[in-house]
Amino acid sequence: MGKEKGGLDNLRHRIDAIDDDILSLLNERAKIVIEVGKTKEGDRQEFYVPSREMAIYQRLTAKNPGPFPSEAIRRVFREIISASLALEHPMKVAFLGPQATFTHAAALQQFGLSAQLVAQKSIPAVFDEVLRGRCHYGVVPVENSTEGVVSHTLDMFMDSDLQINAEVLLEISHDLLSLSGDLDRVRKVVSHPQALAQCRQWLEDNLPDIPLVDVGSTALAAQMVAEDDSAAAIASEMAASLYGLRVAKKKIEDNPNNYTRFLVIGTKRPARSGQDKTSIMFSVKDEPGILYRMLEPFSTRKINLSKIESRPLKKKAWEYIFFLDIEGHLEDDRVKEAVEDLRQYCQFLKVLGSYPRIR
Structure with missing residues (x-):
């Protein structure tokens, strides 16, 4: 027994030594970050650069030999980078x-x-x-x-x-939360309309006669339920912890791939990262073949459109605003040319941003 304890103590001492090294390296990194902040301030550069963060995550994940899980690397370095940004410039x-x-x-x-x-x-x-x-x-x-x-x-x-x-x-992932955690005591379910819609089938199968109440957010639903023992909220696990609720049922969303x-x-457009997306909005002149001509500038340049969405133009009946997500950055020549070609068919066109895309 004593031998086993000695072996465990030795392992713990080795972990402590590694933790000391990590702490020392974090402070060394922090000193460099402070210098980076001074340089950015002198050159009037942006403190927050999403493309730089993404490059750090991708580089470290690619280099990770294990056994430390790759999916945890982003979470760990997210907090390191967050603390570093706070040293450069407090972020609100x-x-x-x-x-x-x-x-x-x-x-x-x-x-x-x-x-x-x-x-x-x-x-x-x-x-x-x-x-x-x-x-x-x-x-x-x-x-x-x-x-x-x-x-x-x-x-x-x-x-x-x-x-x-x-x-x-x-x-x-949606949980059903209440003060008691008892499904049988639920007399109404409160949540944001989208959360209720995402759990519609589960609610019909398990609480078919229980009234559903729309509120402004899932967190507001949790706040309300914290004061009403007869109600349950569809909200997050974080909400349960924050508002002192118990989980009556976990993961009640109808589609697990949700x-x-x-x-x-922000106020400025990020620089190119090499893996970007550009979002634009526009309205087009109402004339024959306009939808084809709207897409042609992108098709001829083999630019992928990852999203097309339309919304009614509130100022005029039966006219629409289109939203496009385009693969590439506005500084890319072919993206810039395609957007300018599209502009000639538009009543108005606005670039909403070019930014690093999530893969």
């Missing part, structure tokens, strides 16, 4: 709140725990905080793989000059 980020929404989780995934995350009550409020310079960046949802686009976000780009700086893809895409918005 607005997000669609309250705390424990999926947008909050997306903001944490993108900016880490060292950023100052500021909850907002609406998508327009997120845009406004960034536009007025009270926050450096904002995070808003734009589409879900099951329920489609978030129309409020697309509508905001029509009148805003803010640029998309990055995209975040978050796997969405993702939401979020956008990081």
Whole structure:
């Protein structure tokens, strides 16, 4: 027994020595980061560069020999980079709140725990905080793989000059939460309309006669349920922890392959990373063959369109705004040429951003 304990103590001492080395290297890295911040400030460069972060994650993941899991590398270095950015320049980020929404989780995934995350009550409020310079960046949802686009976000780009700086893809898993954790005591279910829609079949099969109540966010639903023992909320595991709720049933979403895409918005356009996406919005003149001519500039240059979406133009009946996601950066010659060719058919055209794409 003593021999076994001696062996364990030896292993722990080796771990302690490695941890000491990691700590020393983190501080050495931090000193260099401070110098980087001074250089950026002198050259008036952006402190937050999404393409640089992505390159770090990809390089380290590719070099990882194991057994440390590759999927954990991004999480570990996300916090190292977050703390480093805080040393360079304190980062303030607005997000669609309250705390424990999926947008909050997306903001944490993108900016880490060292950023100052500021909850907002609406998508327009997120845009406004960034536009007025009270926050450096904002995070808003734009589409879900099951329920489609978030129309409020697309509508905001029509009148805003803010640029998309990055995209975040978050796997969405819904839990049914209540004070008791007892499914039999549930008399109503509260959540955001999209969360209710994503769990529609489960609710019909398991709580067929229980009324469903729409609220502004999954986190707000959790807040309400924390004060009502007869109600249950569809929300995240983070919400359960934050608001003192128990899980009545985990993972009740109908489609297990359920993702939401979020956008990081800012005032400037990021530089080219080599693996970029460009988003544009435009309206076209109503004339025969216009949809074909709209796509032709991209087809002839073999540019992939990863998304096409349309929204009614509120100022005129039966006219539409189109949103395109194009593979490539606006600084790429063929992308720039294609957009300029498209412009001749448009009543108006706006570039929403060129930014690193998630693969």
